Amino acid sequence: MISRNLTNRYVIAKIFHGFCFTVAWSGVLILGVLLFHVTQEGIQWLDLQFLSDFPSRFPAKAGIHSALIGTLWLISLTALFSVPIGIGAGLYLEEFTKKNRIRQFVDLNISNLAGVPSIVYGMLGLVIFVRWFELNQSVLAGSLTMSLLILPVIIISTREALRAVPNTIRQAAFALGATRWQTIYAHVLPAAFPGILTGIILALSRAIGETAPLIMIGALTYVAFVPDGPMDDFTALPIQIFNWASRPQQQFHELAAAGILVLLFVLLLMNSIAVFIRHRLEKKNR
Amino acid sequence: MNANQLANVLSKKKKEVEDKIVLQAHNLNISYDNELAVKDVSIDIPEHSITAIIGPSGCGKSTLLRSFNRMNDFILGAGLEGKVLYRGIDLYGKDVDPVEVRRKIGMVFQKPNPFPKSIFDNIAWGPLINGYPKKGIYELVEKSLQAAALWGEVKDRLKSSAMALSGGQQQRLCIARALAMDPEIILMDEPCSALDPVSTAHIEDLMFELKQDYTLIIVTHNMQQASRVSNFTAFFESGYLVEFGETQNIFTLPKNKRTEDYVSGRFG
Amino acid sequence: MIKHSKLLLYDSPIERKMTPKWIPHNRKTRRALEEKMVRWILFTCALVSILTTVGIIVSLLTQAIPFFQEVRPWDFFSGTRWSPILIPQSFGVLPLVTGTILVVALAAGVAIPVGLATAIFLSEYAPNKMRQVVKPSLEVLAGIPTVVYGYFALTFVTPQIQNFLPDLLVFNALSAGLVMGLMIIPMVSSLSEDAMLAVPRSLREAAYALGATRMEVSLKVVVPAALSGIVAAFILGISRAIGETMLVTIAAGATPKLTFNPLESIQTMTAYIVQVSLGDTPQGGVAYQTIFAVSALLFVITLSINIFSGRLLKRFREVYE
Numbered sequence: 001m002i003s004r005n006l007t008n009r010y011v012i013a014k015i016f017h018g019f020c021f022t023v024a025w026s027g028v029l030i031l032g033v034l035l036f037h038v039t040q041e042g043i044q045w046l047d048l049q050f051l052s053d054f055p056s057r058f059p060a061k062a063g064i065h066s067a068l069i070g071t072l073w074l075i076s077l078t079a080l081f082s083v084p085i086g087i088g089a090g091l092y093l094e095e096f097t098k099k100n101r102i103r104q105f106v107d108l109n110i111s112n113l114a115g116v117p118s119i120v121y122g123m124l125g126l127v128i129f130v131r132w133f134e135l136n137q138s139v140l141a142g143s144l145t146m147s148l149l150i151l152p153v154i155i156i157s158t159r160e161a162l163r164a165v166p167n168t169i170r171q172a173a174f175a176l177g178a179t180r181w182q183t184i185y186a187h188v189l190p191a192a193f194p195g196i197l198t199g200i201i202l203a204l205s206r207a208i209g210e211t212a213p214l215i216m217i218g219a220l221t222y223v224a225f226v227p228d229g230p231m232d233d234f235t236a237l238p239i240q241i242f243n244w245a246s247r248p249q250q251q252f253h254e255l256a257a258a259g260i261l262v263l264l265f266v267l268l269l270m271n272s273i274a275v276f277i278r279h280r281l282e283k284k285n286r
Numbered sequence: 287m288n289a290n291q292l293a294n295v296l297s298k299k300k301k302e303v304e305d306k307i308v309l310q311a312h313n314l315n316i317s318y319d320n321e322l323a324v325k326d327v328s329i330d331i332p333e334h335s336i337t338a339i340i341g342p343s344g345c346g347k348s349t350l351l352r353s354f355n356r357m358n359d360f361i362l363g364a365g366l367e368g369k370v371l372y373r374g375i376d377l378y379g380k381d382v383d384p385v386e387v388r389r390k391i392g393m394v395f396q397k398p399n400p401f402p403k404s405i406f407d408n409i410a411w412g413p414l415i416n417g418y419p420k421k422g423i424y425e426l427v428e429k430s431l432q433a434a435a436l437w438g439e440v441k442d443r444l445k446s447s448a449m450a451l452s453g454g455q456q457q458r459l460c461i462a463r464a465l466a467m468d469p470e471i472i473l474m475d476e477p478c479s480a481l482d483p484v485s486t487a488h489i490e491d492l493m494f495e496l497k498q499d500y501t502l503i504i505v506t507h508n509m510q511q512a513s514r515v516s517n518f519t520a521f522f523e524s525g526y527l528v529e530f531g532e533t534q535n536i537f538t539l540p541k542n543k544r545t546e547d548y549v550s551g552r553f554g
Numbered sequence: 555m556i557k558h559s560k561l562l563l564y565d566s567p568i569e570r571k572m573t574p575k576w577i578p579h580n581r582k583t584r585r586a587l588e589e590k591m592v593r594w595i596l597f598t599c600a601l602v603s604i605l606t607t608v609g610i611i612v613s614l615l616t617q618a619i620p621f622f623q624e625v626r627p628w629d630f631f632s633g634t635r636w637s638p639i640l641i642p643q644s645f646g647v648l649p650l651v652t653g654t655i656l657v658v659a660l661a662a663g664v665a666i667p668v669g670l671a672t673a674i675f676l677s678e679y680a681p682n683k684m685r686q687v688v689k690p691s692l693e694v695l696a697g698i699p700t701v702v703y704g705y706f707a708l709t710f711v712t713p714q715i716q717n718f719l720p721d722l723l724v725f726n727a728l729s730a731g732l733v734m735g736l737m738i739i740p741m742v743s744s745l746s747e748d749a750m751l752a753v754p755r756s757l758r759e760a761a762y763a764l765g766a767t768r769m770e771v772s773l774k775v776v777v778p779a780a781l782s783g784i785v786a787a788f789i790l791g792i793s794r795a796i797g798e799t800m801l802v803t804i805a806a807g808a809t810p811k812l813t814f815n816p817l818e819s820i821q822t823m824t825a826y827i828v829q830v831s832l833g834d835t836p837q838g839g840v841a842y843q844t845i846f847a848v849s850a851l852l853f854v855i856t857l858s859i860n861i862f863s864g865r866l867l868k869r870f871r872e873v874y875e
Contacts, residue, residue: 013767020675023668027739028691037710088599096593098362110603115860117797119824120610123849127613148606168399176412176467177389181592186411187401209699212799215831238701245705245804253709260702
């Protein structure tokens with residue numbers, strides 16, 4: 001009787017193993033299906049003309065140039081605002097404050113902000129940047145909104161990177177008569193930098209793909225020019241993709257797929273650069 | 287010699303001894319989150335000597351040591367009552383900048399903690415941020431490494447990473463790093479406990495040499511090390527300073543029974 | 555002995571012996587000033603995070619309050635017809651809420667079992683080589699922008715399902731829900747996996763030593779031990795799904811309907827907000843203010859869920875410390 005129970009248990013256990021295995025790999029499979037489908041639909045439209053033309057009512061003439069340049073503008077400005085503020089805030093909270101009630105409250109606040117839907121950030125941008133600051137639908141308003149959106153992510157990953165630096169390094173520096181900032185600048189930041197950089201790239205990758213906040217602040221969906229300055233109107237890759245995907249014609253759907261390929265390529269490029277820089281930095285630190 | 291002359295010589299000698307006290311603790315009480323770790327400790331550390339602080343684990347030795355260079359300031363919930371006097375100046379006084387204190391009283395830690403930079407940068411950083419002119423820095427690094435008996439082993443690879451050194455070498459590097467600041471007192475918190483016997487012997491030899499120009503205060507678990515190396519020994523138990531005196535007296539003729547029990551291995 | 559050359563900062567040893575008194579003084583030098591300045595700059599950076607929350611609350615309230623002065627809250631929260639633009643106007647938000655719930659429920663139905671099973675696979679079963687493929691794939695899935703998922707739902711998933719269910723409309727809740735589930739699988743999986751990895755090995759080893767199979771150890775020992783972390787993972791995934799915008803805008807439709815039929819086209823709270831923003835509704839009117847009211851509702855819902863799961867996560871972290 002014992003052995004029959006055992007056989008049953010083994011059979012069930014094997015079935016379960018198979019189930020988990022299948023499920024886990026089906027995630028990989030579906031990723032493959034998704035990428036294949038997008039490529040299949042969009043690759044035909046992907047050429048130099050596509051990258052240099054503006055959107056048009058005629059699919060054959062449509063291109064993604066304004067969206068691509070707009071995205072580049074957006075990311076540059078977003079990085080300009082969010083990276084220093086995010087790292088600064090992370091430094092302050094992790095190195096210059098003690099674990100008291102106030103800090104716990106701030107921590108809670110930041111982790112809540114990380115979970116707020118992006119469209120709510122869009123509302124924030126609309127009311128504060130577009131209306132109150134009177135920035136209208138400019139790249140500046142868009143990048144300020146995006147910066148606030150990804151700020152919690154940068155702060156959290158900066159703090160984790162700082163926490164990973166062993167405390168013995170700080171103690172050694174203090175024992176030599178260094179001030180807090182001298183210690184952080186010379187030893188803690190360099191050691192934490194690979195982790196901080198990874199967090200920044202992750203945050204910016206997220207920002208590149210976000211659409212809803214930009215729609216809220218009024219980034220136009222049909223833009224046939226590129227921004228000349230931060231106060232200009234703009235569009236961005238995800239918005240253009242959304243625009244094309246929302247049209248009923250099959251050809252526009254295919255254009256959307258091509259746009260997606262461009263977007264995915266940009267993301268891939270960014271992450272590869274990040275991995276590369278991180279490897280170089282870690283090699284230097286050894 | 288008549289009685290007067292003898293009295294003069296004796297009082298001069300007493301004054302000499304008094305002048306030679308470089309660090310003092312008066313009725314020191316140190317607590318973490320309201321629990322006392324160091325209880326009513328008063329101790330006088332003479333200069334140009336090695337003072338060993340011994341005792342069973344967790345009895346407050348490291349806490350006392352850290353209070354001498356204000357490293358306890360970084361621990362949340364640490365409270366201090368009483369005085370720590372460095373050549374008569376209260377280190378915890380209102381006008382005293384803890385950063386300055388640490389420039390005069392250096393520290394070497396239990397586990398060697400070199401910066402993840404080159405050997406040269408490890409030693410040069412402290413002096414440079416304190417205003418040492420760049421012109422003399424190479425000389426300073428060389429002299430510090432020589433004083434720490436490490437120069438010969440690393441002189442051709444000063445720019446290589448400090449993390450590639452062995453444990454004993456790293457600890458000597460940390461000592462050189464502390465020496466480069468030209469402190470008057472060097473605190474050592476169990477400096478050899480993470481090292482092998484050969485490295486330990488090297489560092490103990492180093493301690494003998496250093497005591498001519500510096501004052502060393504060492505916390506150690508290792509009684510044999512204390513008896514080998516130190517001039518004075520303080521025995522701690524449960525936060526109390528049980529006995530303090532010349533090392534040979536502590537180990538051969540202790541006045542306190544608890545001391546005698548500890549040094550003869552009956553506990554701890 | 556280190557002999558220093560004559561420098562201002564260091565007393566030579568001979569000098570030291572002659573003048574043993576060292577007078578400490580609080581240097582108001584450039585360095586102390588620099589230190590203070592740095593602290594202030596960093597402090598203002600940290601302040602931005604507090605200001606952001608204040609900003610969100612203020613920007614939502616400034617328009618939501620006038621809205622609720624025009625529309626009775628009771629009508630808003632319990633009305634079953636949502637038609638703020640078309641006459642006759644009706645401001646019952648329930649259709650939007652049910653639209654959201656429908657899609658999120660479908661997503662959870664996919665993501666929770668799949669995410670948990672994937673997490674169990676990765677933490678209890680997978681050999682290293684497999685982990686090196688599965689984990690990065692999940693990370694890629696997590697990094698794909700949501701417009702791409704919306705596109706995928708509309709142009710691939712819906713046609714495929716239509717092969718089996720010809721009644722399926724082009725815009726429907728089913729495709730959107732399934733793909734949204736796919737979208738949050740990485741989050742559920744990695745958070746659950748973290749929770750399970752935190753369970754000490756000794757617990758597993760004790761069970762194995764008693765003759766349990768791997769499945770029994772996973773389901774009866776590890777998962778229960780990591781339960782609060784796993785539940786927190788589910789809840790966070792759901793919160794993310796509730797706030798998701800572009801996927802549902804592209805694939806689920808723009809028809810607010812009080813229904814639980816996944817084959818129909820519906821509208822979620824988020825999709826409604828996008829629709830109004832893209833349209834020509836005059837700003838300042840009640841119709842336009844609806845987006846603030848709906849945003850506020852969305853914000854409160856996701857905030858409550860996040861705070862709750864945060865408390866749960868804190869409890870799970872404490873148990874093993």
